[in-house]
Amino acid sequence: MKKMRKIFAVLLTLAMVLGMSMTAFAADAKAIITLKNFDKANKVEYMQIIQKDETKTSGWAFTNGAGACFTEAFGLTDSDDAQQQVIWGLIKYNDNNVTLPTGVTAKTATAAKIDLALSKVAALEGFTESTDKTKIEVSAAGIYAIKAEETGFTYKTATAYVGFGEPYPALTDAEVTAKKSPTTVDKTVADDDHVVAIGDIVTYTIEAYVPFLDAANTENRTFTITDQIKGAEYYLAGPNAVNSVTMEGKDRQVGEIVVNEDGKGFTVNLNTLVAGTDNPNAGKKITVTYTAKVTKTTVENKAGSHAAGVDYGADNVPVKLFTGELVLLKYGDGNVNNALANAEFVLYKDGEEVPLTFTKQENGKYKYAPDAEDATATLVTDENGMIDVEGLDVGSYHFEETKAPEGYSINTDGKTLTLTVNGDVATAKLYNEGQLNDTKLSALPSTGGIGTTIFTIAGCVIMIAAAGLFFASRKKSDNK
Known part of the structure; x- marks a missing residue:
């Protein structure tokens, strides 16, 4: 009996040690959120917005103030029940095959609602800057919001689902690809040496990108492309004219070039492309192609874009022709x-x-x-x-x-x-x-030179002599 008690004590000790080891291992467990296309960002920050909570019907709860952002974006009055409805909606959005427990209500999640919520979350305090722009290590399962900043780009706030499913609450790695849009505006001319003649028809191309606008911005969702020109006039209709505004993925025109009253610039209104708060067109390239006729000895041309009141391309070097x-x-x-x-x-x-x-x-x-x-x-x-x-x-x-x-x-x-x-x-x-x-012209002789004059004088003398002889001979005849 004593022997059995000793064995039991040893087994109990081993079990306790094993349990402590498992607890320590669980505490040291890490999940990797792989970041793709974030490597050139000036700053990458993350924050957990949903964490494990076994007291909730979903087993999860909002944290760091994110719950109120989501209930507002989903059109609900903020409460624990409303937040659970949103979380169940996010679970279904992530995996539509999930079966909801009896009596549980899920608020339907859409990309537009999530983007709106995340734009509000991005304004919260509590984000941690990542020291590595290729991955983030986390030690707790849940959902993480990831935002980034980069000169010349607008980023969409992203989410990473870490162990957000079965088996609960095991850690699993996640991968997030940055969705960003360049704010650059590129201008080129189809004349390699940039030398033209007055009267030439030249073709210009502007390339810009639909920006990511803050989904919380519902009052100023604007996007335009502008152009300024000196030394030429826009030639948008007529033989060999080009006038086109297109977006990748679309076969038709998405905008119209409207020349300013002074004729020195134009605007392309693309507000419809950014009207949706889910930013469905963000990151897509816009190409504006047009022709202009050279009127001066030098031509200077510059393009820019304007999104939600922010100007882009102001520092661009003008395209010049000579x-x-x-x-x-x-x-x-x-x-x-x-x-x-x-x-x-x-x-x-x-x-x-x-x-x-x-x-x-x-x-x-x-x-x-x-x-x-x-x-x-x-x-x-x-x-x-x-x-x-x-x-x-x-x-x-x-x-x-x-x-x-x-x-x-x-x-x-x-x-x-x-x-x-x-x-x-x-x-x-x-x-x-x-x-x-x-060469100076050479002098030419006068018409009827001296030789003619001599003959004229000689002729006159002969005629006078003949007349004298005639009258002399006649006088002699009369005297007889």
């Missing part, structure tokens, strides 16, 4: 200091048979004007013998002299100048200059 400039100096007698005014030229682009047309500016320069009614092809050198033309694209151009200054002959060779880009993208206006010499 035109080229040619200068010709006309001089005479091989002396470059002998500038010739009033020489007339026409200018041809290589491969074209019709001369280019220009309008003369107040500064004396000729601006390329292919569409202007008052444009002329005639270019006249100024008092300094100069012709300065601007607004041209890259390529070779030939000055053909059509009228020389008084006292000089036309130089039939003319002058060819070429505009090229040094580097991949022009950083300033292209420029080239050249010179052309005219």
Whole structure:
């Protein structure tokens, strides 16, 4: 009997030790929440919002003030019973095959309701910053809210279900993928060297993303894309015009370009894409493509977006386009200091048979004007013998002299100048200059020179002599 008691005591001791070991092991147990696409965030924070509670019908209870956020988002008056209805709704939302106990009511959960609740939770205090942006270790089963911040992005507050099911309340790992939307606005132009001519039709593309708007924001759910342009005018209809606003995943247009009254900018209203508090379109790319006609020697263009009163893209570098400039100096007698005014030229682009047309500016320069009614092809050198033309694209151009200054002959060779880009993208206006010499006309003999004069005088003398002889002979006849 004593022996049995000793054995029982040993077994009891072992059981106690084993029980303590199991308790210690349970206390040290960890679950890993794997974070995907959070690695570039400036900050990642988490907080448990539902924890184990065996006194509740669901076995779970809200914590850290999250219950009131959820009951409000679900349209309920806050109470323990209302919170349990929400939790049962979340259980069903996570696993629709769960069978509810008799007498239990579940409040239907939707993505919009959950997003609204989480936006309220995100404003609570009590979040802990994670030191690792790839995973979070937790020691208690339940639901965790995870929020992140990153420059140039908006994030949706996420949730991780850790051991939220059978067997209760065992810890199980979870995985959460960040849902984020860039706030960047990218602007490009379909002209690789960024050099154009006045009158060219150029195509621009704007890329932006539908933002995640706080689901608690029901008063200011706005999203627009804007554009500003200088040196060109919008060309949205007509031959070769492009005018398009699309969103990935949609075959139709999702917005319309509306040009401002001053013609220097436009707005695309995309409020309908962010109207739903569940942010169904968040993160999707918006592409705005349009054409514009160059009207000045330089063009500057910039785009931005505006979401819920916040401006994005203000720091973007404008997309710039440039035109080229040619200068010709006309001089005479091989002396470059002998500038010739009033020489007339026409200018041809290589491969074209019709001369280019220009309008003369107040500064004396000729601006390329292919569409202007008052444009002329005639270019006249100024008092300094100069012709300065601007607004041209890259390529070779030939000055053909059509009228020389008084006292000089036309130089039939003319002058060819070429505009090229040094580097991949022009950083300033292209420029080239050249010179052309005219030769002074030679003196020609006068019509009817001195030889004719001599013959005329000799003829007159002969005629006078003949007349004298005639009258002398007649007088002799009369005397007889």
